[in-house]
Amino acid sequence: MPNHSRLAPAATRALGIVATGVLVASVLSIVPALERAHRADTTPATTTIALALPPAPAAAAAPVQDWRTVRVQAGQTLGSVFADLGLPASSMHRVLAVPEVDRLASRLRIGSELAFDIGPDGQLRGLRFDADETRRIEVAVDAGGVERRVIERPIEVRTVVAGGEIRSSLFADGARAGLSAAVMNGMVQALQFDIDFAQDLREGDTFQIVYEELWREGERLRDGGVVAVNFTNQGRTFTALRFERDGHREFFDPDGRPLRRSFLRTPIEFARVTSGFGARRHPVLNRMRMHRGVDYAAPTGTPIFAAGDGRVKFAGWQSGFGRTVILDHGNGITTLYAHMSRLGPYRVGQRVRQGTTIGFVGMSGLATGPHLHYEFRVRGVHKDPLRVTLPKPEPLQGPALAEFRRATAPVLAQLERIEGVQLAGR
Numbered sequence: 001m002p003n004h005s006r007l008a009p010a011a012t013r014a015l016g017i018v019a020t021g022v023l024v025a026s027v028l029s030i031v032p033a034l035e036r037a038h039r040a041d042t043t044p045a046t047t048t049i050a051l052a053l054p055p056a057p058a059a060a061a062a063p064v065q066d067w068r069t070v071r072v073q074a075g076q077t078l079g080s081v082f083a084d085l086g087l088p089a090s091s092m093h094r095v096l097a098v099p100e101v102d103r104l105a106s107r108l109r110i111g112s113e114l115a116f117d118i119g120p121d122g123q124l125r126g127l128r129f130d131a132d133e134t135r136r137i138e139v140a141v142d143a144g145g146v147e148r149r150v151i152e153r154p155i156e157v158r159t160v161v162a163g164g165e166i167r168s169s170l171f172a173d174g175a176r177a178g179l180s181a182a183v184m185n186g187m188v189q190a191l192q193f194d195i196d197f198a199q200d201l202r203e204g205d206t207f208q209i210v211y212e213e214l215w216r217e218g219e220r221l222r223d224g225g226v227v228a229v230n231f232t233n234q235g236r237t238f239t240a241l242r243f244e245r246d247g248h249r250e251f252f253d254p255d256g257r258p259l260r261r262s263f264l265r266t267p268i269e270f271a272r273v274t275s276g277f278g279a280r281r282h283p284v285l286n287r288m289r290m291h292r293g294v295d296y297a298a299p300t301g302t303p304i305f306a307a308g309d310g311r312v313k314f315a316g317w318q319s320g321f322g323r324t325v326i327l328d329h330g331n332g333i334t335t336l337y338a339h340m341s342r343l344g345p346y347r348v349g350q351r352v353r354q355g356t357t358i359g360f361v362g363m364s365g366l367a368t369g370p371h372l373h374y375e376f377r378v379r380g381v382h383k384d385p386l387r388v389t390l391p392k393p394e395p396l397q398g399p400a401l402a403e404f405r406r407a408t409a410p411v412l413a414q415l416e417r418i419e420g421v422q423l424a425g426r
């Protein structure tokens with residue numbers, strides 16, 4: 001079983017192998033700083049207020065402000081910041097009436113910036129800080145009391161296109177193309193079911209990628225998600241296009257087929273098979289018996305994943321199986337997970353997505369050690385989970401397919417354009 005049929009985290013970890021040099025080659029050539037063109041997807045932020053600078057005077061009569069910015073040092077508390085500025089403790093107690101200030105005081109982070117407006121008399125007139133990524137709080141203090149103002153700082157999502165060629169390793173070549181490890185991981189996750197990035201990469205493979213960057217007030221915060229990727233691996237091109245269905249973002253091929261598999265072959269990571277499917281002597285009962293599932297040994301507490309999308313059919317205690325979850329995946333398919341130490345937070349009837357943690361490995365019921373007993377049934381008949389032919393995921397159809405084509409056409413065109421630039425540069 002190729003390990004890329006596992007869950008995303010496993011594939012991501014497998015990537016470390018690539019980074020440490022499965023692909024050893026000499027020269028590195030990335031399409032020169034290709035196409036790091038930015039295109040704003042949303043209306044740019046309209047509020048622009050630099051922390052250290054005073055806001056534009058609201059009225060002619062507004063008093064002159066004198067903002068001082070303080071960067072929080074290790075060991076400092078809000079009280080000590082006030083004290084260092086010569087501000088009386090009473091002024092801090094007044095602003096603590098504002099819930100965001102109260103939260104700030106209890107979770108003051110090293111390196112965060114606070115701006116103080118201090119009057120000529122040494123009294124606090126204002127305090128300004130970022131409550132979170134999108135909200136700046138300004139507290140005005142006067143004899144009458146405190147007044148709180150929230151300044152929204154919307155995050156702008158920009159899409160970025162880039163292209164690269166594999167010369168040494170995925171991460172090194174990605175870095176040369178200006179791509180962060182987070183973006184490269186996103187690419188690997190999008191294509192993990194089609195390409196084994198730990199084994200299959202070859203020198204000369206090429207990729208084109210469209211991903212998001214998050215910006216605020218003209219400042220780049222961090223990378224966002226991967227929107228689309230083309231990867232040509234050993235002459236075969238794989239394409240992943242992001243599309244939102246039922247509130248979930250998924251990757252599809254250009255024909256609208258989901259890239260992820262309908263079932264994980266193994267619903268647990270880093271576990272070894274200790275007992276396969278078929279007749280065996282039962283370890284506790286010491287009688288020959290049909291073993292109707294697969295046992296995976298793993299430490300107590302190891303998460304167990306839903307093998308596919310489905311509905312919880314049973315979650316509770318079963319004689320022999322101990323704490324057990326049964327999922328109904330439709331089309332007559334059910335999966336069973338037994339001997340859990342703890343059940344996940346899902347009740348009977350609730351829907352779960354593939355990869356959701358539905359419980360944790362244990363040895364409840366009849367078990368000699370912590371393991372997962374996993375069963376796969378088709379219309380009530382037990383199948384070998386390691387050999388059963390897993391159904392293909394349903395492609396998008398009808399209006400959903402039409403919407404998919406409409407939504408992904410622009411990004412497909414972008415991928416093609418980058419590829420054209422890359423080919424021209426060879």
Ligand SMILES: [Zn+2]
Nearest residue numbers: 293294295373
């Ligand atoms: Zn078993």
